[in-house]
Structure formats: C-alpha cells, structure tokens
Amino acid sequence: MDKEVIACISDENIKFLHSGQIEKYVFPMHRGDAHKKGISHLIIRLFLITITPNNHISYLVQKRGKTKKSFPGYYTDSASGHVLYKKNLELSDIQEEAKRELEEEFGVFSKDLEKLVFYDLISEENKGTTEIAYVFLGLINHDVELKPNPEELEVGSSRFYTKTELSTLLMNEKSIDYSKTIWNKLLLVDFEEIFGLNTSKNKKISSKKETALFLGRFQPLHHGHIYMLNKILKSYKKIKIGVGSSQLSKTKSNPFTYEERVNFITSALRKRGITSQRFSIYPIPDIFNARKWVKHVISIVGNFDTIFSNSDWVRQLFQNDGYNVGEKIGIFKRKYNASKVRKLISKDNRNWTTLVPKEVVNLIKDYDGTERIRILFNQVDSA
Numbered sequence: 001m002d003k004e005v006i007a008c009i010s011d012e013n014i015k016f017l018h019s020g021q022i023e024k025y026v027f028p029m030h031r032g033d034a035h036k037k038g039i040s041h042l043i044i045r046l047f048l049i050t051i052t053p054n055n056h057i058s059y060l061v062q063k064r065g066k067t068k069k070s071f072p073g074y075y076t077d078s079a080s081g082h083v084l085y086k087k088n089l090e091l092s093d094i095q096e097e098a099k100r101e102l103e104e105e106f107g108v109f110s111k112d113l114e115k116l117v118f119y120d121l122i123s124e125e126n127k128g129t130t131e132i133a134y135v136f137l138g139l140i141n142h143d144v145e146l147k148p149n150p151e152e153l154e155v156g157s158s159r160f161y162t163k164t165e166l167s168t169l170l171m172n173e174k175s176i177d178y179s180k181t182i183w184n185k186l187l188l189v190d191f192e193e194i195f196g197l198n199t200s201k202n203k204k205i206s207s208k209k210e211t212a213l214f215l216g217r218f219q220p221l222h223h224g225h226i227y228m229l230n231k232i233l234k235s236y237k238k239i240k241i242g243v244g245s246s247q248l249s250k251t252k253s254n255p256f257t258y259e260e261r262v263n264f265i266t267s268a269l270r271k272r273g274i275t276s277q278r279f280s281i282y283p284i285p286d287i288f289n290a291r292k293w294v295k296h297v298i299s300i301v302g303n304f305d306t307i308f309s310n311s312d313w314v315r316q317l318f319q320n321d322g323y324n325v326g327e328k329i330g331i332f333k334r335k336y337n338a339s340k341v342r343k344l345i346s347k348d349n350r351n352w353t354t355l356v357p358k359e360v361v362n363l364i365k366d367y368d369g370t371e372r373i374r375i376l377f378n379q380v381d382s383a
Contacts, residue, residue: 246258
C-alpha cells in the first residue's frame with residue numbers, strides 16, 4: 001500500500017481543483033512518503049444507496065476493520081481510498097478509481113452500478129495531512145450481492161441500512177465526522193432529482209435550440225475550439241461564449257489576458273463570416289467553490305438552452321444542477337489542446353502555428369505572446 005503512487009498537490013494549488021483543473025497541478029508520490037511528509041493528496045469517498053421495487057431506500061455503510069491505521073472500527077462511507085496518479089488525470093479517471101475501491105472493498109462491479117455522479121469536493125484533515133475528497137453518490141442494483149472484504153472492513157456490520165437504522169447508527173455509534181456529515185445530508189435529499197430518475201420534475205431541461213453556452217479558457221484559442229464553435233452554430237441560432245479563469249493572466253497556464261482572449265475569439269469568428277449578432281462573450285472569473293460554480297456562471301451569462309463542453313468536470317456540475325448538456329464534440333484532443341500549443345511555443349517550435357488560426361497567430365505575435373510564454377515557462381508558475 002505504501003508503495004502506491006498517489007495524486008498529490010501543493011497546498012497553494014488546491015483551490016484550482018474547484019475549477020476542474022486537475023492534471024495541471026497534481027504530481028506523483030509514493031503513498032507512504034506523502035503521509036510521512038504531510039503532503040496534501042486526493043482521495044475518494046463513495047456513498048451508495050439502493051432503491052427497492054416498492055420504492056424503499058437503503059444506504060450502504062461500511063464499518064472499518066479493526067486493523068486499520070486510521071479510525072479502526074468506525075462507521076464511514078460506502079467505500080473510500082486514495083486517487084492513484086496518472087498522467088492527464090481527469091474527473092472521469094477519479095470516477096473509475098471510485099469503482100475500483102468499491103470492487104476491492106465490497107466485491108461490487110461496475111455493471112451493478114446504475115448511476116454514479118460527482119457530488120462535492122471537500123478538504124479533510126487526517127493526522128495533520130490535508131486530503132481532498134472527491135465525493136461521489138451512486139445508485140446500485142437492489143438485488144446486488146455484497147462480498148465485503150474482511151481485510152478492509154468488518155463484514156457483519158458493513159451492509160445496507162434502512163433510513164431509521166442509519167439515523168440511529170449516526171446518533172449512537174462511532175463514525176468518521178466527514179462521512180457522518182454527508183450521510184446526515186443524504187437522509188434528507190431527493191435521490192430522484194440527484195440521479196435524474198424523474199426528468200418531468202426538472203424545469204431547466206430545454207428542447208429548444210435557440211442559444212447554446214460554450215465554456216473554455218482559450219489560452220490560446222486553437223483549431224479545436226473553432227471546430228466545436230462551428231459545429232454548435234450549425235444547430236443553434238446564437239452562442240454564448242464564457243471565458244474561464246478570466247481574472248488570470250501572465251502565468252504559465254494562463255498567459256493571455258481576458259481582453260486578448262476576447263480578441264482571439266472575435267477575430268477568428270469574424271474571419272469565418274460569423275457576425276457579432278450570433279455570439280456574445282462573457283468573463284467567468286474563478287471562485288474556487290465547486291458547489292457554487294454553476295450558479296456563478298448562470299449569474300453572468302443568463303439563460304441558455306444547452307451547454308456544450310468536453311470537460312468532464314463542467315459537464316458533471318451542470319448535469320447535477322439539472323441543465324441540458326450537449327454531447328461531447330469529438331476533436332483530436334492530443335493534437336488540439338492549448339497546453340500543447342503553449343509548450344511548443346516555449347520550445348520555440350514553429351509547429352504551434354499549424355494548430356492555431358492564422359489571425360490568432362498574428363495577434364499572439366502582436367502581443368509579444370511567444371516571448372511572454374517562453375519567459376513564463378522559465379519561471380515557477382504560481383497560479
């Protein structure tokens with residue numbers, strides 16, 4: 001276990017996880033070293049329910065094994081564990097880690113999960129070390145066979161509990177504070193709404209194709225962005241473009257100002273005959289709060305019919321709030337991504353100009369953007 005390579009993060013960069021920027025800021029370290037040195041790292045917490053055919057809800061609660069180093073014999077979530085490091089780590093990868101933990105601890109496979117959604121991002125303290133918990137809620141088949149792992153948990157007490165049983169357990173038994181808080185909240189929520197089981201309740205879903213919302217940071221705008229914008233405008237009359245992290249500039253990951261990025265977008269769209277009547281651009285500054293982020297975006301851009309994004313993070317947050325999320329638009333992500341463009345520029349590799357519209361290439365040169373990026377790549381990125 002101590003030799004597992006887990007996803008770690010510097011304390012000053014934890015806030016960026018709340019805007020979905022995972023891969024840029026996590027780094028690998030052996031699990032034992034991370035705990036020994038007090039290095040902050042990512043973990044998973046999974047909370048599962050099942051709904052019987054007669055509409056009764058039961059909650060899958062784990063009791064930690066007596067040999068566990070942390071909180072032995074305490075009641076906790078359904079499954080939990082560390083996020084293993086991988087290159088280009090995304091929310092979908094962390095979701096797969098949650099499934100892995102469930103299989104290891106309860107012998108439950110992915111096929112038995114009907115729904116699994118991201119719920120929250122919480123900073124916890126464990127023996128002086130910060131653990132950033134990606135919390136997922138899951139709906140499991142009512143007839144699933146549980147196979148609790150005796151090396152991980154207490155077999156007899158790790159099971160489904162009724163609402164009354166769980167309420168009593170939380171009041172009278174030893175349970176981990178973070179898990180206890182979430183279970184108490186889940187006793188009061190509408191799972192039909194969370195899992196989208198009754199779409200007739202959801203008034204935010206629209207079948208209209210008037211206005212689409214597209215979010216990106218455009219650091220810089222590249223041909224992949226143009227392809228997606230053109231694809232959306234074939235089906236929608238107007239597009240609202242939200243420029244994320246609009247308050248950031250002149251850093252390694254965010255070299256260009258909001259105004260410069262607006263000029264990238266405007267010049268590229270007008271060059272392709274898309275008039276200003278068909279698009280509008282909005283600044284979306286980071287607030288570093290995952291639970292409030294969607295409302296923050298809506299307060300700026302107003303109404304729309306469908307949001308488009310290839311970011312798992314953005315898609316999940318808007319789905320959780322009941323908005324209509326369009327299908328992912330396929331692009332060659334490894335080729336067309338802003339991180340690659342910035343990296344090529346930093347190495348003085350002219351191939352970057354093939355990934356970016358010519359008018360944007362000219363603007364970057366006008367802004368002395370290539371030299372700016374080279375300087376920033378030689379500095380420690382503080383944002």
